[in-house]
Amino acid sequence: MANTDSVNVRVLSLNCWGIRYLSKHCPQRYAMIGDMLCREEHDIVLLQEVWSEKDYLSLKKKLACCHPHSHYFKSGVIGSGLAIFSKHRIHDTFLFRYSLNGYPYMAHHGDWFGGKAVGMAVLSIGSLTTNVYVTHLHAEYCRDKDSYLPHRVVQAWELQQFIRHTSAGADVVILGGDLNMHPQDLGNRLLRSYTGLKDSYLETAKFDGCEDGITLIADNPFINKKELCPFEKGIRIDYILFKGSPKTDIYCDFMSTTNGSVPDHPFPYSDHEALTAGFRLETHTPTETGSDRQPKNQDSAAVMSSVKVAELVDIVTEARTEVKVGLHCAERMRYTATRTGVMGLALLFLELAIAAVPWLALGAEQPFPRTSFYLLAALCFAILLTTFLLYIFYTMELKSLQGAEDQMRLAVGSLQEKLRGFPLAQPHSTQRRPPEGHEPSAFDPEE
């Protein structure tokens, strides 16, 4: 049917845990990472948690020979932490900042300051346009009571949107990063189902590494085993995902992870394990029948089977429920902030009233001790300012959650339409509409 050309590409993804002065053995680990990258000469290296630009620049210097092309994505207060090194020229880069990313007052978790995002780089591998994505989603600090779940689900939603809409022109799509989600977590299913991306661990012909492909392992000396509970051995939260296009097939020939130690070194590269995937890209030289093998790639859902679309409807509906839970929480938090602010204001007025009474009864002695008066006034102002800032913040959170929920509702409507097998038909009826779709539809995706 078609002639095929084959190219091999090796990709590494690693969360470097590179918080200067806080992460253990940070400079030594960067030196080890740099040495390993120089030695291994992967085609594409996707790094997360490179929080200091200085560390990126020293890596860039070290890798100048083997990885002449690189990009560091800047975002938030301390940077997105995302970096890409490549053997192949990077033609273009683009950064999408997630609309939700934790709370600034949860400073000990630090995610908000990191400005989590997904970075994209457009490379040419031979004649193939390759879109490479690197990302790092919000961490999960407590699986049983994960208050960040709605934020992570919205991040996964935005990630799938970003990849789906920006990869239509790509021959090959590769995503690497720390998704902070277990393989069957909602956000992960959403991402894979909607984009059609495949998990290299599940697809590989040959695997070498930790049992079950786990990337946060109990044997790693930087890991607190208690935090992994109830997953005694560890969890799989780092991924390399991939997909081809009508023009190009992609196969994962091998995959490997490090296993918590590095030969001749006292500690591993990071608290996460490094993932390496070897891909084989096969290009079809277009023939008359081969050039239009599939419809355009913009909407992966367009080429899905009805079973897959039904599955996707369920997943998006599940995600929508999760976002609604987040909406409910954010509304409650905003309400609490408002109520506290009003109480602060009431306290201030009360204080002023108490202080004003003797002042109005000219000459009477001031019964309010000055120290208490000023301390109380300062407290009131602090309450007012804090609750005002929180109100603004929660309003922005609500807008983002509502926006995601709206988009999900619209997506479910569109998928259900597709599912009924009657393009542009009115739901709850089998009446067909002409394909031009100029007539008004009774369907309103709003509930």
Place this chain on the structure above:
Amino acid sequence: MANTDSVNVRVLSLNCWGIRYLSKHCPQRYAMIGDMLCREEHDIVLLQEVWSEKDYLSLKKKLACCHPHSHYFKSGVIGSGLAIFSKHRIHDTFLFRYSLNGYPYMAHHGDWFGGKAVGMAVLSIGSLTTNVYVTHLHAEYCRDKDSYLPHRVVQAWELQQFIRHTSAGADVVILGGDLNMHPQDLGNRLLRSYTGLKDSYLETAKFDGCEDGITLIADNPFINKKELCPFEKGIRIDYILFKGSPKTDIYCDFMSTTNGSVPDHPFPYSDHEALTAGFRLETHTPTETGSDRQPKNQDSAAVMSSVKVAELVDIVTEARTEVKVGLHCAERMRYTATRTGVMGLALLFLELAIAAVPWLALGAEQPFPRTSFYLLAALCFAILLTTFLLYIFYTMELKSLQGAEDQMRLAVGSLQEKLRGFPLAQPHSTQRRPPEGHEPSAFDPEE
């Protein structure tokens, strides 16, 4: 060569100036806008500054028959203000928030609270996938001394990136909105050159409306003529831009603007004029030679002539200079905030020291009046908190500006490479590299 099908599409864009309780005659104007949209039955309606969701919902109700599909994009504190109404089904939506958008403390300008963004909707018009974008960039309050220019240039940069990367799968691309830029302004040239979008006012076969296509006109009763100075008649800052694809040609058959008044009404729809463009889409039924007329559309620069690429290099370089000016300003502002914070801290220590001296010299009378002591302490804390918040804000601004500058530098490098006509060749030498690009390159786009 190919058979052609033709479809006509009418698009309206209007900045509604819809600030509840602040914009003049807001409810009446929304009623007028709704009546006009019902009557005119455009295919696609792109609205900006619909700041209240309630107003969107009442429009949605009113237009349920003629525009059954709609979407309101939520962002920031008070919403992005962007809305789209369509005769054709909206399959998918996506929102990109600009990384820079003015300053929260410039509350009287209000742009920061609006959370400026670009909204995208994927529609099917007949068999054509149409990507429709609606946006509103940061306002220009003073043309001579425009402190927001770097922010607007970065917005234009991100807008062109977003359109370029998301439109590869589209047959037709339409962008409508208030760009707050004159036709030859840097951001506008950047947007048009990089994306290949054409200006419907310049391309139309027939124009009916204000002289020079101006959309903010002196004759509009809501406009303060002094603010337009030195442009006595008005300025053109609202646009409908468009482009086709290898599969589809698009022509602008007519274009019109309102002219500051509405028959039978005492005032116009808004302080901006409404734009209407009539497009004719011609689809080529693919033939053997017609199906691959042009290379893939992902990077418009790929199909540009060398003259256009050279022009683009100049424009991106100009944009980079502007961003550098912004970087310089942001660094200065952050430095000022730091210095003020340090002074606040020093003042606090000084105060504590003065108060501590008599306290340490046991029994000596406190010379520091209590009132002054507490007021001064409160002032110090206020300074510290404000400068801390400003420091965080300016750091984020710097990261975004640096990120844009990095991307521009990379883009210039890539364009210059293209310009030399030696794909993947080393700059400053004519030595060719093999197309696989596995060899290290001496080229470092950093300066």
